[in-house]
Amino acid sequence: MFSPLLLILALLLFIVNTLQQAFLSPLNKIPGPWYTKFTSLPLKWREFRAERTTHVHRLHLRYGPTVRIAPNEVAFTSMSAVKEIYCSGGSGYDKTEFYDMFKVYGRRTMFTTLNKDHHAKRKRILADRYANTNIVKRPSLDGISERAANFVQRCAESVNGSLDLYIYLHSYAFDCVTHHLFHPYGADSLRDIKDEEIMREVTFDDSLQNRLIGYYSPTLHKIFGKILYFFAKPRETPLADDFILGTSSKTDTAPFTLLDRLHEPVFELDELDIAAECLDHMAAGIDTTGDGLCFLMWELSQPSSANHQRRLREELLANPGASFDKLPFLDAVVMEGLRCFPPIPMSLPRYVPDGGRVIDGYSLPGGAIVSCQAYSVQRVDESVFPDPNTFKPDRWLDGMDDAERKRLFFAFSNGGRGCVGKHLALAEMKILLRAVYSKFNTVPDKTMTMTDMEMSDQLISSRPLGQRCLLSFIPINEGANSRSQQ
Numbered sequence: 265m266f267s268p269l270l271l272i273l274a275l276l277l278f279i280v281n282t283l284q285q286a287f288l289s290p291l292n293k294i295p296g297p298w299y300t301k302f303t304s305l306p307l308k309w310r311e312f313r314a315e316r317t318t319h320v321h322r323l324h325l326r327y328g329p330t331v332r333i334a335p336n337e338v339a340f341t342s343m344s345a346v347k348e349i350y351c352s353g354g355s356g357y358d359k360t361e362f363y364d365m366f367k368v369y370g371r372r373t374m375f376t377t378l379n380k381d382h383h384a385k386r387k388r389i390l391a392d393r394y395a396n397t398n399i400v401k402r403p404s405l406d407g408i409s410e411r412a413a414n415f416v417q418r419c420a421e422s423v424n425g426s427l428d429l430y431i432y433l434h435s436y437a438f439d440c441v442t443h444h445l446f447h448p449y450g451a452d453s454l455r456d457i458k459d460e461e462i463m464r465e466v467t468f469d470d471s472l473q474n475r476l477i478g479y480y481s482p483t484l485h486k487i488f489g490k491i492l493y494f495f496a497k498p499r500e501t502p503l504a505d506d507f508i509l510g511t512s513s514k515t516d517t518a519p520f521t522l523l524d525r526l527h528e529p530v531f532e533l534d535e536l537d538i539a540a541e542c543l544d545h546m547a548a549g550i551d552t553t554g555d556g557l558c559f560l561m562w563e564l565s566q567p568s569s570a571n572h573q574r575r576l577r578e579e580l581l582a583n584p585g586a587s588f589d590k591l592p593f594l595d596a597v598v599m600e601g602l603r604c605f606p607p608i609p610m611s612l613p614r615y616v617p618d619g620g621r622v623i624d625g626y627s628l629p630g631g632a633i634v635s636c637q638a639y640s641v642q643r644v645d646e647s648v649f650p651d652p653n654t655f656k657p658d659r660w661l662d663g664m665d666d667a668e669r670k671r672l673f674f675a676f677s678n679g680g681r682g683c684v685g686k687h688l689a690l691a692e693m694k695i696l697l698r699a700v701y702s703k704f705n706t707v708p709d710k711t712m713t714m715t716d717m718e719m720s721d722q723l724i725s726s727r728p729l730g731q732r733c734l735l736s737f738i739p740i741n742e743g744a745n746s747r748s749q750q
């Protein structure tokens with residue numbers, strides 16, 4: 265029977281418990297806003313509003329490289345913290361249950377394994393397909409070049425108007441990653457509207473709030489799931505599921521593909537394990553490379569970057585036969601793009617191991633959540649990245665302090681759980697930029713606003729708030745003619 269006395273007792277117990285935790289917590293010595301001693305609600309609120317990254321960054325600017333962001337959670341930006349959290353013992357500390365939100369078909373993939381040993385087992389199977397030696401082989405690289413040519417064709421068709429890069433760069437990334445996963449069964453969304461629909465379904469997913477509610481309050485999610493549907497849509501990707509389930513059962517894909525490797529009988533993976541791993545890599549490869557290129561090309565198209573665009577073009581036109589990875593200014597542009605606009609800018613949460621650890625002089629108990637976020641790691645230390653909010657490719661060409669800069673480059677994370685697709689992503693980015701800027705000048709379309717390109721956090725990656733990025737493409741001969749007429 266309901267008793268007011270019981271309710272009061274429970275409330276008192278809750279208050280005493282919260283105060284005890286707040287005042288006796290070993291995290292109390294860590295700088296941070298006062299309320300982080302008691303509650304994680306302000307952090308969660310920012311997550312729901314897709315603003316976690318900028319919120320945490322503001323806290324770093326105010327409190328320094330180590331900041332408490334919730335009662336049991338601390339964020340760092342130093343090189344030593346990155347090394348300890350993500351690289352100690354090879355692959356750093358274990359992931360938290362945050363990654364449960366990314367389980368596919370109820371299975372854990374390489375990305376969602378929490379424990380180091382499970383992860384190492386899966387990585388041993390997959391890693392060789394993403395090694396640079398595999399990526400730079402002809403059949404793999406030719407596929408990327410073909411897709412870059414398809415993209416350039418889209419640019420050419422848009423001359424005298426504009427092209428929505430947000431759409432077509434996601435298509436490019438989708439076509440490239442599925443080439444690497446499934447050739448000859450990869451998608452062709454730059455030319456085929458049916459495949460474009462699959463890309464749109466994944467790219468325009470708006471399930472952030474719904475998934476966060478499911479994560480933080482599974483009971484609430486269960487009870488109100490149907491009502492919630494009208495306010496916060498769950499993730500639903502039937503077209504992508506059909507594509508993956510249909511394609512991942514094929515056993516005759518090219519030898520360089522991931523699927524070819526996953527089907528090797530020695531690994532004893534069942535059909536659903538294989539499909540889940542493929543869907544995960546497809547999703548990992550679309551938004552990251554697509555949004556990274558989108559923010560970078562937007563930046564290159566600003567009047568303040570006119571000089572960078574000109575120098576990039578000069579390098580490309582002077583070296584038409586050079587390999588995409590032997591062009592220093594192109595490399596500097598890509599590095600600076602990923603520094604200023606890391607596609608995964610937010611915290612990558614990990615548990616402090618049992619027994620506790622000391623990070624940057626602060627003692628942390630086992631079970632505390634620690635993380636670094638690329639957006640801040642690549643900005644906060646101004647002795648390594650002076651004028652951090654300005655896009656300056658030249659900083660990567662200055663031989664001085666190069667090792668320091670590279671050590672603080674965190675866009676692909678670091679250590680054994682860093683991005684396995686890094687070489688593929690870099691090849692896609694460089695090959696596309698070379699194809700485009702050898703032929704075109706780009707400028708923003710007049711209808712675009714800065715708000716359109718503000719960062720909007722999703723669960724693990726960020727995208728432009730307006731979900732559009734219209735640029736005009738001016739063929740370079742035409743640009744030269746109009747300049748000489750001026």
Ligand code: HEM
Pocket residue numbers: 374375376387441544545546548549550552553556606607608612674675676677680681682683684685686688689690
């Ligand atoms: C510019 C593009 C990309 C960026 C910036 C990027 C960034 C990252 C980051 C930061 C992580 C670590 C995430 C974490 O610890 O929570 C990661 C992991 C991963 N990425 Fe990427 N990624 C990119 C492209 C790709 C591509 C093209 C693929 C594959 C086709 C890929 C596949 C993966 C996978 C499978 C993991 C999990 C690795 C593991 O747990 O061992 N990524 N990526």
